[in-house]
Amino acid sequence: PAAPAGTRREQEWDEASPTPTSVNYHFTRQCNYKCGFCFHTAKTSFVLPLEEAKRGLAMLRKAGMEKINFSGGEPFLQDRGEFVGKLVQFCKQELKLPSVSIVSNGSLIRERWFKKYGEYLDILAISCDSFDENVNVLIGRGQGKKNHVENLHKLRQWCREYAVAFKINSVINRFNIEEDMTEEIKALNPVRWKVFQCLLIEGENTGEDALREAEKFVISDEDFERFLDRHKDVSCLVPESNQKMRDSYLILDEYMRFLNCRNGRKEPSKSILDVGVETAIKFSGFDEKMFLKRGGKYVWSKADMKLDW
Numbered sequence: 001p002a003a004p005a006g007t008r009r010e011q012e013w014d015e016a017s018p019t020p021t022s023v024n025y026h027f028t029r030q031c032n033y034k035c036g037f038c039f040h041t042a043k044t045s046f047v048l049p050l051e052e053a054k055r056g057l058a059m060l061r062k063a064g065m066e067k068i069n070f071s072g073g074e075p076f077l078q079d080r081g082e083f084v085g086k087l088v089q090f091c092k093q094e095l096k097l098p099s100v101s102i103v104s105n106g107s108l109i110r111e112r113w114f115k116k117y118g119e120y121l122d123i124l125a126i127s128c129d130s131f132d133e134n135v136n137v138l139i140g141r142g143q144g145k146k147n148h149v150e151n152l153h154k155l156r157q158w159c160r161e162y163a164v165a166f167k168i169n170s171v172i173n174r175f176n177i178e179e180d181m182t183e184e185i186k187a188l189n190p191v192r193w194k195v196f197q198c199l200l201i202e203g204e205n206t207g208e209d210a211l212r213e214a215e216k217f218v219i220s221d222e223d224f225e226r227f228l229d230r231h232k233d234v235s236c237l238v239p240e241s242n243q244k245m246r247d248s249y250l251i252l253d254e255y256m257r258f259l260n261c262r263n264g265r266k267e268p269s270k271s272i273l274d275v276g277v278e279t280a281i282k283f284s285g286f287d288e289k290m291f292l293k294r295g296g297k298y299v300w301s302k303a304d305m306k307l308d309w
Helices: 004-015 052-064 075-094 111-120 133-139 147-162 182-188 221-229 240-246 278-280 288-293
Strands: 024-028 065-071 101-104 123-127 165-174 192-197 236-240 250-252 257-260 268-272
Touching: 004 165, 004 250, 024 052, 052 075, 052 278, 065 182, 101 165, 123 147, 123 192, 133 182, 147 165, 147 182, 147 221, 147 236, 147 268, 165 182, 192 240, 221 236, 236 250
Parallel strands: 024 065, 024 250, 065 101, 101 123, 123 165, 165 192, 192 236
Antiparallel strands: 250 257, 257 268
């Protein structure tokens, strides 16, 4: 006998592809820093041609994307920031995406980039794991003479001047676990401070074929909770435990393949450029419920933020 309509509909719903509301496009794996716990390492030097990247982004928009985050590697390495600049402009101007953001280490960003592309960018997130320059050097987030923290303040000012929302990302690990960053974060006043627990990914920062050995950076869940507790007065803090991180991000690699991190390593789908978004996303391991639960959807257009630039 035929199954009741309701049940059949539920089955179809179960098999339906998730919507790529928010996508993280790691268009390059190349970087000028050497952070010891990096979990998206320089395994290839491939970058899609600009027009192909645009074609993929247009496909994602059509499939329901509202937010794009450009990441790497270091996004500003490619063509001195022109590549990411052109993609940012395309996403805001042509695709009319509500939210366009970049995650960068900040070391290669110049004011002329803001002059040219700042108006098209909603959020700039800068990675900063410590306000102690010696710790940054230990971690590998340093370039010798350049002071990472000083540079952070300069970027903060440019974001104010060019009306870009400023965000900070920090990876909590063995070397910064005892730090109290309350005063520094409050002084920088980001719209969001993402605090990640150091995450092991097989083949990236742990295991035989990995380019990094992150084991020595790993902290326990209890350590992570202690760090969060120490910073409970920081209202913009958004914590991300390993569990939250693993399945609640849609990650697109340099070939525009979704990466499934469910088994503790990154298993690629076929490229959306070859099989389309709907087919590729079924292999992404993306947990839409976890994405919403971790607050993945937030006020992400600068037009909607009440910011005192």
